[in-house]
Amino acid sequence: MTGRTGPVIRQGFARLAPGTYAAVIRSAGCPIAYLPPGDLETKFSQFGEILRAVPGQFAFLSTTVAIRAASWIPRSNAPGRADTDARNGYAELTELLCRRRRVRRVYIAIRNSEAGSDALVRLDDEANSLIERLRGLGLDPVRLANHSLGEAASRFDWRLEEVRP
Numbered sequence: 001m002t003g004r005t006g007p008v009i010r011q012g013f014a015r016l017a018p019g020t021y022a023a024v025i026r027s028a029g030c031p032i033a034y035l036p037p038g039d040l041e042t043k044f045s046q047f048g049e050i051l052r053a054v055p056g057q058f059a060f061l062s063t064t065v066a067i068r069a070a071s072w073i074p075r076s077n078a079p080g081r082a083d084t085d086a087r088n089g090y091a092e093l094t095e096l097l098c099r100r101r102r103v104r105r106v107y108i109a110i111r112n113s114e115a116g117s118d119a120l121v122r123l124d125d126e127a128n129s130l131i132e133r134l135r136g137l138g139l140d141p142v143r144l145a146n147h148s149l150g151e152a153a154s155r156f157d158w159r160l161e162e163v164r165p
Contacts, residue, residue, distance in 0.1 A: 026106065
């Protein structure tokens with residue numbers, strides 16, 4: 001064992017302080033610009049209900065990130081194919097287009113409302129409940145863990161507690 005220290009960001013929980021943990025859920029934004037006024041009002045009301053149902057403290061962050069071009073470029077399994085030049089041109093065009101396009105990322109962080117031996121169980125239940133309610137709104141939320149949770153913690157400017165293994 002080494003004497004290294006590091007933040008605790010395992011199993012979908014970020015340790016902010018002794019007995020204080022947070023879970024982060026990430027989702028894409030919901031396009032609402034072209035919804036009819038009635039549907040827009042309904043979505044707004046539903047989202048308000050979702051946020052009011054969170055029992056403890058929460059933080060909400062909305063940002064944009066560049067679209068990853070790699071997801072749009074087909075993989076080539078055979079080098080030296082006749083269409084290599086066309087594939088390279090397509091990859092370059094895709095990179096240029098994606099460089100100027102952004103996609104919305106929404107982060108919702110919830111913190112355990114009470115300390116105690118079952119605090120992580122309650123926080124896990126609250127996070128899963130929030131995910132289900134967001135799915136009911138038509139979103140595709142993802143619970144963050146490990147590296148992606150550490151990146152989200154830095155977006156929230158959290159100083160994660162350092163612990164010894």
